[in-house]
Amino acid sequence: MTFQDIITELRIFWSKENCIIGEGYDIEVGAGTMSPLTFFGVLGNKPYRVAYTQPSRRPQDGRYGDNPNRLYKHHQFQVILKPPPEDIIKIYINSLSKLGIKEEEHDIRFVEDNWESPTLGAWGVGWEVWCDGMEITQFTYFQQAGGIDLSPISVEITYGLERIALFLQKKESIFEILWNDDIKYGDLRLNEEREMCIYSFEEANIEKLRTIFDFYENEAEVTLSKNLILPSYEFCLKLSHIFNILDARGAFGVTERTQYITRIRSIANRCANLYLKEKNGKESSD
Amino acid sequence: MGKNLLIEIGVEEIPARFLNDISENFKNNFKNFLDKERILYKKIQNFSTPRRLIIFVEDISTYQENRVVKIKGPKRSIAFSTNGEPTSALLGFMDKNQGKLEELKFEKVGKDEYVFIEKNVEGKLTKDIIEKNFNDILFSIPIKKPMKWDNISFIRPIRWILALIDDEVLKIKIGNIEAKNKTSPFLKTVKENIKVTNANSYFEIMEKEGIFISFDKRKEKIFNELKSFEKELGVEIDIDEELLDELTNLTESPLVFYLAIPSISKNLPTEILIEILKKGARVFPGIKNGEIVYAFGVQNGINRKSEIVKEGFYNIIKAKIDDAIFFYNKDKEINLKDRIDGLKKIIFEKNLGTYYDKTLRVIKLLSKIYNDIKVSDEERIALDRAALLSYADLVTLIVQEYPELHGIIGKILSSISKEEKIVSDIIGEFIYPRKRSDRLPKDNLSKILGIVDRIDTLVGSFLSKLEPTSREDPMGLRRISFTLLELLISFENKISLRNLIEYSLNTYPDNLKKDFNVDNLINFIKGRFRLIFEENGIQYDIINCVLNLDDIVPYYSFKNAKYIKEIYDNENFIEFVKAYKRIFNIVKEYDETVEIKKDLFIKEEEKDLFETFQTIYNDIDKSKTLDFSNFFNKSFNLIEKINRFFDNVLVMDKDEKIKNNRMSLIKSILNLIKNFGSFEEIIKL
Numbered sequence: 001m002t003f004q005d006i007i008t009e010l011r012i013f014w015s016k017e018n019c020i021i022g023e024g025y026d027i028e029v030g031a032g033t034m035s036p037l038t039f040f041g042v043l044g045n046k047p048y049r050v051a052y053t054q055p056s057r058r059p060q061d062g063r064y065g066d067n068p069n070r071l072y073k074h075h076q077f078q079v080i081l082k083p084p085p086e087d088i089i090k091i092y093i094n095s096l097s098k099l100g101i102k103e104e105e106h107d108i109r110f111v112e113d114n115w116e117s118p119t120l121g122a123w124g125v126g127w128e129v130w131c132d133g134m135e136i137t138q139f140t141y142f143q144q145a146g147g148i149d150l151s152p153i154s155v156e157i158t159y160g161l162e163r164i165a166l167f168l169q170k171k172e173s174i175f176e177i178l179w180n181d182d183i184k185y186g187d188l189r190l191n192e193e194r195e196m197c198i199y200s201f202e203e204a205n206i207e208k209l210r211t212i213f214d215f216y217e218n219e220a221e222v223t224l225s226k227n228l229i230l231p232s233y234e235f236c237l238k239l240s241h242i243f244n245i246l247d248a249r250g251a252f253g254v255t256e257r258t259q260y261i262t263r264i265r266s267i268a269n270r271c272a273n274l275y276l277k278e279k280n281g282k283e284s285s286d
Numbered sequence: 287m288g289k290n291l292l293i294e295i296g297v298e299e300i301p302a303r304f305l306n307d308i309s310e311n312f313k314n315n316f317k318n319f320l321d322k323e324r325i326l327y328k329k330i331q332n333f334s335t336p337r338r339l340i341i342f343v344e345d346i347s348t349y350q351e352n353r354v355v356k357i358k359g360p361k362r363s364i365a366f367s368t369n370g371e372p373t374s375a376l377l378g379f380m381d382k383n384q385g386k387l388e389e390l391k392f393e394k395v396g397k398d399e400y401v402f403i404e405k406n407v408e409g410k411l412t413k414d415i416i417e418k419n420f421n422d423i424l425f426s427i428p429i430k431k432p433m434k435w436d437n438i439s440f441i442r443p444i445r446w447i448l449a450l451i452d453d454e455v456l457k458i459k460i461g462n463i464e465a466k467n468k469t470s471p472f473l474k475t476v477k478e479n480i481k482v483t484n485a486n487s488y489f490e491i492m493e494k495e496g497i498f499i500s501f502d503k504r505k506e507k508i509f510n511e512l513k514s515f516e517k518e519l520g521v522e523i524d525i526d527e528e529l530l531d532e533l534t535n536l537t538e539s540p541l542v543f544y545l546a547i548p549s550i551s552k553n554l555p556t557e558i559l560i561e562i563l564k565k566g567a568r569v570f571p572g573i574k575n576g577e578i579v580y581a582f583g584v585q586n587g588i589n590r591k592s593e594i595v596k597e598g599f600y601n602i603i604k605a606k607i608d609d610a611i612f613f614y615n616k617d618k619e620i621n622l623k624d625r626i627d628g629l630k631k632i633i634f635e636k637n638l639g640t641y642y643d644k645t646l647r648v649i650k651l652l653s654k655i656y657n658d659i660k661v662s663d664e665e666r667i668a669l670d671r672a673a674l675l676s677y678a679d680l681v682t683l684i685v686q687e688y689p690e691l692h693g694i695i696g697k698i699l700s701s702i703s704k705e706e707k708i709v710s711d712i713i714g715e716f717i718y719p720r721k722r723s724d725r726l727p728k729d730n731l732s733k734i735l736g737i738v739d740r741i742d743t744l745v746g747s748f749l750s751k752l753e754p755t756s757r758e759d760p761m762g763l764r765r766i767s768f769t770l771l772e773l774l775i776s777f778e779n780k781i782s783l784r785n786l787i788e789y790s791l792n793t794y795p796d797n798l799k800k801d802f803n804v805d806n807l808i809n810f811i812k813g814r815f816r817l818i819f820e821e822n823g824i825q826y827d828i829i830n831c832v833l834n835l836d837d838i839v840p841y842y843s844f845k846n847a848k849y850i851k852e853i854y855d856n857e858n859f860i861e862f863v864k865a866y867k868r869i870f871n872i873v874k875e876y877d878e879t880v881e882i883k884k885d886l887f888i889k890e891e892e893k894d895l896f897e898t899f900q901t902i903y904n905d906i907d908k909s910k911t912l913d914f915s916n917f918f919n920k921s922f923n924l925i926e927k928i929n930r931f932f933d934n935v936l937v938m939d940k941d942e943k944i945k946n947n948r949m950s951l952i953k954s955i956l957n958l959i960k961n962f963g964s965f966e967e968i969i970k971l
Contacts (some may be wrong), residue, residue: 021900042498067612069605107585107595112301125433132598
């Protein structure tokens with residue numbers, strides 16, 4: 001099964017489970033969780049289901065394409081179900097069987113792994129899912145987002161697409177994965193990996209990035225004061241990405257690092273609160 | 287034969303580290319409930335798998351026991367009129383409780399007498415009581431990291447309930463889940479839920495599914511399979527107890543498999559490879575001729591083909607090794623000493639600064655204890671250097687990925703960075719013992735750094751109010767105290783706990799010390815010491831004897847306690863304690879010691895005692911040892927003199943000067959003996 005087939009199968013599967021099939025967000029994010037489709041989707045009490053592929057950037061994991069298992073940018077297939085159905089574990093295992101991973105043959109195990117995003121004021125408990133020892137999915141019951149206790153809670157299922165492709169195609173390097181029948185993952189992305197790493201680790205102008213950080217933060221304050229929730233949140237995402245580049249460069253001292261995180265979280269929390277306030281206002285006037 | 291009760295709570299995978307506690311608490315709660323409700327049974331057992339919390343009660347009675355309840359009525363003086371007739375108050379009470387006048391009882395409560403009636407309450411149906419109380423029982427299990435769903439809070443969502451008394455289903459409901467006579471099979475998606483017609487047939491059904499519901503049985507199965515592979519393959523398997531427990535609780539149907547380690551592993555030091563296998567891939571290393579050749583894993587599902595599972599594990603092991611080689615090669619590029627600045631970015635604890643700050647404190651503290659211990663100049667230089675580099679490996683990629691490699695990587699990289707062997711040995715050794723009863727450092731210098739490093743953490747944590755509570759011990763101070771004591775017990779230098787703490791305090795800023803009380807920390811450490819003593823079979827009066835002192839030197843506390851235990855029934859020791867107590871009883875509250883003057887002695891016996899005391903005092907003072915056996919064996923003469931003194935001399939002389947002189951003499955003797963223990967604690971005699 002090719003990389004793109006995996007995505008197609010998952011989209012079809014979750015579409016049948018009544019999910020909105022979304023697209024990856026067009027701003028740099030570190031994980032599918034950060035897309036507004038998840039961040040705002042899990043807030044409020046109305047049932048909600050969404051699934052989408054999200055390219056995710058983690059400068060810290062960048063290895064110039066030299067390491068067969070680590071990437072600056074990888075792909076997540078993200079599913080949110082609010083509230084989680086009772087048989088969610090079965091549904092998830094059935095989705096794996098659509099990819100050819102049958103429960104009878106493979107040792108699929110749920111190993112405790114709790115998740116926390118200090119920048120988003122979000123946390124949850126759950127597992128990493130092992131398939132024959134390899135971690136292929138992060139499975140989390142969200143408890144809080146934007147500093148708000150969630151009710152009902154959502155389940156977040158995050159498939160690591162490169163891991164699953166490695167496993168299904170029995171490849172030893174991500175760059176050897178078949179994207180489709182003709183093109184390898186490396187053909188499409190290796191150069192990007194190298195260049196993005198060179199930029200992040202060698203060329204990025206740390207002082208300029210700090211200035212840009214301050215600028216975006218200011219813009220966020222302006223848009224927040226005008227109740228423009230999504231623009232504010234987009235600035236929050238930009239801040240988070242700049243933070244990640246600076247962090248990968250080791251640009252922060254310890255206390256400074258915490259301060260930057262707090263600054264980002266403050267915007268995320270206010271976006272969440274504003275979103276709920278508007279939503280509740282609308283719902284009660286419906 | 288009575289009926290049997292079976293309850294199986296189906297939960298999405300419970301974290302391995304919590305499973306045993308939750309299962310145990312479930313049983314205890316249930317047992318307490320049965321006892322409180324007077325429901326009789328023969329035996330109660332708990333079982334658990336990652337997905338199942340099980341209670342099985344044998345021979346449970348159908349009804350609770352009957353009981354008599356006492357109902358309190360009005361005061362006697364109000365219940366009856368002056369001429370002895372029942373008042374309306376009493377009649378109303380009797381009416382309400384359907385009591386009979388002739389069964390009335392009187393009892394004093396406080397000052398007044400009240401009327402009572404006793405009523406027989408018939409036991410209710412066990413089934414009804416369990417149904418009514420079950421949710422309370424289940425949800426009063428303490429959960430360390432709970433989650434919420436559907437307004438329920440538990441460790442993970444509950445998805446089914448199997449609850450039977452023999453063949454009768456209990457009416458239990460948690461959220462939307464109602465108890466049924468069904469259980470989930472091993473495979474979650476392939477088969478329908480299995481019907482359990484009778485509580486007794488459950489065990490057979492589980493066995494048929496290949497599910498081992500007992501933790502002990504699963505653990506034993508894994509262990510035995512590992513052992514038989516050892517024989518079959520001629521390897522030695524590093525059966526890590528923690529990993530064994532974890533894997534036991536990550537499986538409900540365990541089966542051991544093995545595979546050959548990819549040959550690229552040759553590019554990694556063995557210590558790193560072991561960590562990758564255990565922590566990274568959760569497999570046991572198999573060692574042949576000093577080399578790791580196999581990995582032993584545990585799959586879930588005894589009926590599964592190991593071939594497929596093995597392939598996955600092989601790939602994950604290979605990927606982790608690839609990663610580690612990348613990290614390790616990068617880490618080797620930078621000298622360890624050039625990483626020290628990087629410690630400024632790693633927080634040790636919020637109030638206590640970074641690891642850089644900690645490193646500086648440890649070096650400072652070392653310079654203070656050099657006065658108390660014997661080390662050569664070369665050793666000092668090596669220790670200081672090792673302390674400076676001791677945390678530098680935290681900055682490396684490999685330690686960030688595998689934190690438990692701290693120390694081990696420091697050692698490897700320091701020798702690559704051409705540090706002296708003595709220095710890199712200390713860096714690699716001072717981390718031991720890493721937990722209780724782990725191995726000790728191989729040499730004394732590593733012990734010194736280990737002691738200093740731990741004292742710094744303990745003092746700092748107590749200064750920042752991080753002392754452990756019954757629920758939390760975020761800094762791991764219990765473990766640190768235990769390992770500190772293990773180090774001190776094995777460390778022959780005469781180094782006292784109070785001195786260590788005082789020295790360490792000097793390395794912290796004054797503003798942190800405001801409400802700090804040294805005794806709190808000393809008592810906390812003594813508390814751990816008690817447990818160590820108890821585990822060594824030392825009875826509590828001996829423990830009190832060696833610990834109830836202002837200051838202790840743990841090496842001697844331990845040695846002396848063992849010695850006292852040995853001579854506890856010895857006649858000389860009994861005499862010794864008797865004499866000690868004679869002194870103790872007289873001078874325990876005497877605080878005005880004066881300088882002893884020979885010319886104030888009148889009687890031969892007191893002069894004699896003084897001389898004997900002086901000899902032994904000088905002897906002990908010169909030898910500087912707190913070894914009680916040494917003192918005890920020299921004390922026979924002193925004891926005899928003490929007894930003769932008391933038999934012939936009256937301490938309480940009319941002349942204050944003479945009295946004080948005598949008191950001071952025996953107080954000095956008491957103080958001398960108190961260096962070794964508080965022998966008034968010995969209960970014998």
